[in-house]
Amino acid sequence: xxxxxxxxxxxxxxxxxxxxxxxxxxxxxxxxxxxxxxxxxxxxxxxxxxxxxxxxxxxxxxxxxxxxxxxxxxxxxxxxxxxxxxxxxxxxxxxxxxxxxxxxxxxxxxxxxxxxxxxxxxxxxxxxxxxxxxxxxxxxxxxxxxxxxxxxxxxxxxxxxxxxxxxxxxxxxxxxxxxxxxxxxxxxxxxxxxxxxxxxxxxxxxxxxxxxxxxxxxxxxxxxxxxxxxxxxxxxxxxxxxxxxxxxxxxxxxxxxxxxxxxxxxxxxxxxxxxxxxxxxxxxxxxxxxxxxxx
Ligand code: GRG
Numbered sequence: 524x525x526x527x528x529x530x531x532x533x534x535x536x537x538x539x540x541x542x543x544x545x546x547x548x549x550x551x552x553x554x555x556x557x558x559x560x561x562x563x564x565x566x567x568x569x570x571x572x573x574x575x576x577x578x579x580x581x582x583x584x585x586x587x588x589x590x591x592x593x594x595x596x597x598x599x600x601x602x603x604x605x606x607x608x609x610x611x612x613x614x615x616x617x618x619x620x621x622x623x624x625x626x627x628x629x630x631x632x633x634x635x636x637x638x639x640x641x642x643x644x645x646x647x648x649x650x651x652x653x654x655x656x657x658x659x660x661x662x663x664x665x666x667x668x669x670x671x672x673x674x675x676x677x678x679x680x681x682x683x684x685x686x687x688x689x690x691x692x693x694x695x696x697x698x699x700x701x702x703x704x705x706x707x708x709x710x711x712x713x714x715x716x717x718x719x720x721x722x723x724x725x726x727x728x729x730x731x732x733x734x735x736x737x738x739x740x741x742x743x744x745x746x747x748x749x750x751x752x753x754x755x756x757x758x759x760x761x762x763x764x765x766x767x768x769x770x771x772x773x774x775x776x777x778x779x780x781x782x783x784x785x786x787x788x789x790x791x792x793x794x795x796x797x798x799x800x801x802x803x804x805x806x807x808x809x810x811x812x813x814x815x816x817x818x
Contacts, residue, residue, distance in 0.1 A: 527808045531574060534594070537587070538573040539565065541595040545648055559629045559637045560644075564602045567620030567758070571741070571813060572597040572708060576716030578805035579730060583720025589654045593664070593715040599645035600672050601708060603638040604681070610634055613685065614763070621758035642672065654719050664718050671711035680704025684769075692770040698739065705745070706738030713737075713806075729795045733806060736792035741813050743785040746771040747778055748818065756818050789814045 524532075542564055549558035573594035580590040609616040609624040610631060617627050626634035649668060655661040670676055680703030687700065713734035717727070746764065750773045754761045764771045772781040789810045796803040 527812075530805065530808075531812070534574055534577045535570045537577075537591050538570055538594045538598060541591050541648075542598065545595060545644065555629065556633060556636055556640065559625055559633050560640055562628060563606050563625050563637050563641065564599065567622070568598075568602070569816070569818070570594075570598060571809075572601055572712040574809050574812070575709060575712040575734070575737070575806075578809045579713040579716035580719055581802045581805050582726060582730065582799055583717040583722050584802075585716065585718075585720030589719040590716050592648050592652060592654055593719055594712075596645040596649040596668060597708060597712045597715060599641045599648070600668065600677070603641035603645070604672075604677055604708075606634050606641070607638040608681065613681070616760055616763070618754065619759050645672075649715075656721065660718060664715055667714060667718075668711050671707040676703055676707035676711075677705075680707065687770060689768050690770065692775075694775055697770055697772065697775060701739060701742040702735070705742045706735060709738035709741060710734040726799065729799060732795035733792045733810075736788045736795070737810055737813055740785045740788035740792065740810075743772045743781050743788065744814060744816065746773045747781050747785070748816075749773075750778055752818065758818065785814050 543561075546561050546564060547557040549561055551557055576594040576597060577587070577590055580587065605619055606625045608614050609619055610626050617624055619625075622628070624634070625637050629637075645668065646665060649665050650661075653661065655664060672678060674682070680700055683700040684704055687696070692700070710731065713730050714727070717730055722730075748757060749761060749764045749771070752761055763769075764774070772784065776784065792810050793807050796806055
């Protein structure tokens, strides 16, 4: 095991433990809702957003005992978005993280409530213990996550996505959509991890640039994988973008150019870290992980 894969394993285990502990037990009423919440969140996913939060924490000398809660909060928002996105009114998918989606395994009403309750739990966790050096910073962290998830962030990006099926978006419009739908939460993951420690304005600006580039690169790679990887490898239905005539980086640029673009975005992201030296090494490694992933 390389040092990086050991680190990934440690971070994934840590966030899994926090999530397992903070998600209500399936033995507590309402049992079925709690069971479905745990089903949606535990034991699956790459945990990319928590990895970004942990990696950014290195820059700010943040205590892992604190960062783990910021990491869990972003993962809960992400999990909620996947549950809702898979529902018939949105992407209508039956497979997620290698198992039936929540509305298939349970029912649609439960899936709606799972998403709602996961979102609330994310903010409960972010607000319920000291994470930042002072209360004002912590309040700004709550606001950062709220804005990233809201109508001018992820939910807004999803609205644009739903409205653009079958429409010929150009690259600028596609980028605008993904900056919101995928990029906003990825940016929040990086900034929240770092805000658990001490940050100068210059470092925050560098991290913001890194996060924006990685958020977009993540989506470019997602588009390539949807076109090229198998359902078994992805654990979700492959080839959906083309089947639904969705504009993607692959449909606009072709897979080869899309892969090049992802690497250019990684280079741009890492250039932003140049001044930060050795503590930025994990962020460079996570950038490689995001770009080179196969699922
Ligand atoms: C329903 C408000 C609302 C938003 C949904 C994020 C999103 C918006 C929809 C997910 C659909 C999708 C496939 C988006 C592309 C990028 C993405 C978020 C992929 C899934 O994330 P991964 O690869 O998943 O990090 P795992 O399962 O590894 O956590």
